[in-house]
Amino acid sequence: MPFSAKKGRAPYQKHEEPQPPISRFFETILPKAGLTKQTRAGQARGAPVKRRPLGGFNSIMLTQLAKGKRAAAYAPVLAVLALLWLGQALGQAASHTIRKGETLGAIAKKYGITASALAAHNGISNPNRINVGQKINIPAKSVTVTHTVRTGDTLSAIAKKYNTTTSAIARANGISDPRKLKPGQTLKITKGTNSGSKSTRPKPAYIPADTLSKINRPRIRRGRWKHIVIHHSGDNTNSIQGMEHYHRRVRRMENGLAYHFVIGNGVNTGDGKIYVGDRWRRQIRGGHVASTALNEIAIGICLVGNFDQRVPTSKQRSSLKALVARLRARTSIPYKEVRTHRHINPKPTACPGRRFNLRSILN
Numbered sequence: 001m002p003f004s005a006k007k008g009r010a011p012y013q014k015h016e017e018p019q020p021p022i023s024r025f026f027e028t029i030l031p032k033a034g035l036t037k038q039t040r041a042g043q044a045r046g047a048p049v050k051r052r053p054l055g056g057f058n059s060i061m062l063t064q065l066a067k068g069k070r071a072a073a074y075a076p077v078l079a080v081l082a083l084l085w086l087g088q089a090l091g092q093a094a095s096h097t098i099r100k101g102e103t104l105g106a107i108a109k110k111y112g113i114t115a116s117a118l119a120a121h122n123g124i125s126n127p128n129r130i131n132v133g134q135k136i137n138i139p140a141k142s143v144t145v146t147h148t149v150r151t152g153d154t155l156s157a158i159a160k161k162y163n164t165t166t167s168a169i170a171r172a173n174g175i176s177d178p179r180k181l182k183p184g185q186t187l188k189i190t191k192g193t194n195s196g197s198k199s200t201r202p203k204p205a206y207i208p209a210d211t212l213s214k215i216n217r218p219r220i221r222r223g224r225w226k227h228i229v230i231h232h233s234g235d236n237t238n239s240i241q242g243m244e245h246y247h248r249r250v251r252r253m254e255n256g257l258a259y260h261f262v263i264g265n266g267v268n269t270g271d272g273k274i275y276v277g278d279r280w281r282r283q284i285r286g287g288h289v290a291s292t293a294l295n296e297i298a299i300g301i302c303l304v305g306n307f308d309q310r311v312p313t314s315k316q317r318s319s320l321k322a323l324v325a326r327l328r329a330r331t332s333i334p335y336k337e338v339r340t341h342r343h344i345n346p347k348p349t350a351c352p353g354r355r356f357n358l359r360s361i362l363n
Contacts, residue, residue, distance in 0.1 A: 095137050104118060111138050122137055128236060144188060145188075146189070148185070149185040150183055154181070155175070164189060215274075216330070217281070219283075221283075225333060226298065227333065227337045228327055229298045229300050229340070230301050230302075236306055243257055244256050255278065257277050259302040261300070261301045271315045272315025274323055288302070298344070306353060311356070324362060338362065
C-alpha cells in the first residue's frame with residue numbers, strides 16, 4: 001500500500017545569485033584641473049563625489065583620466081571580461097555551489113544541460129541527495145567539429161582524439177559498420193561527450209554484516225512464507241519514524257509498520273539502507289496488501305520513493321536484489337512468486353509505480 005501522508009513543506013523561494021557591490025563597476029572621477037576652492041573644500045568634508053560608469057568605455061570619462069591612470073583603472077576590468085569571453089568561447093567547465101532550496105534539475109536548467117548529465121558528471125547516484133554548500137562541476141559545453149578520414153584512421157582512434165565514443169560518432173554519422181571508413185570521408189563529431197562517468201547499473205549485491213544478522217536471526221517455520229511483495233511508499237520524503245506513526249496511529253495497525261522491510265532512498269532514510277521491521281523479527285503477518293490471507297503468507301518490502309515520478313536509486317536497486325536473494329534462500333520462495341503490489345493485490349493499485357521494473361532489477 002502506498003504511504004502518501006505529506007509532510008509540511010516550506011513554500012518555494014526564488015534564489016538569485018548575489019550581485020556584487022555597484023561600486024565595483026564605477027570609477028571615481030577627481031580631475032584636479034578646474035575645481036574651485038569650494039568644490040575641494042566640499043570633498044575634504046566628505047561631500048558626495050560624482051561617479052560615472054566604466055561600462056561602455058564612454059569618451060567623456062576617458063578624457064578626464066590621466067593616461068597612466070586610465071590604463072591602471074581598466075586593466076582589471078578588461079582582464080575579467082577577457083576571461084569570461086574566453087571561457088564561453090572555449091566551453092570551459094564551471095563549478096556551482098549548491099544553495100538552500102536548489103534542486104539538481106533547477107541547476108541543470110540554469111546551465112543548459114540535463115539533470116542526468118549533471119549527475120553523471122559529478123558521480124551523483126541519487127539526485128535527491130545533494131547538500132547545501134556542496135560544490136558540483138558543470139560539464140563544458142560540447143563543440144561540434146568536422147574530421148576528414150585519412151588512410152589508417154580507425155573510429156576508436158578518432159573517438160579518443162576528440163574525447164568522445166565510437167558509438168556517438170557512428171550514431172551522428174549513420175555508420176552501421178565502424179570498420180568501413182573511407183579516406184576522404186567527412187565526419188561530424190561532438191567533442192568532449194565522453195565524461196568518463198561511471199555506469200548507473202547497480203553494484204554487485206551486498207548486505208552489511210549487521211543487517212544480514214538481523215535478517216538471519218529469526219527462526220522460520222517451513223512453508224511459512226509463499227510470496228515476496230514489492231511496494232513503493234508513494235512519497236520521496238518518507239522516514240521510518242513517519243511511516244511507523246502513520247500505520248500505528250492513523251491506520252490503527254496494532255503492530256505498527258505494515259512492511260517487514262523498508263529500503264531507504266537517501267532523503268530522510270539511508271540510500272539503499274535495509275531497515276528490518278518488527279514484523280520480520282517476530283515472524284508475524286504483514287499489513288501491506290488488501291487481503292488478510294495474503295498478509296499471512298506474503299513478505300512485504302517497501303522502497304521509499306514515488307516511482308510514478310522517478311526510478312529507484314542505484315543503491316536501492318542493488319539492495320532490493322540482495323535482499324530478495326537472501327529471503328529466497330531462507331524461505332525457498334520461487335522466483336515467480338516475487339511480485340509487485342500491483343500484480344498480487346485483490347484491489348486495483350498502481351503501486352509500486354509505472355517507472356518501477358522489477359524484472360530488470362532482479363535480472
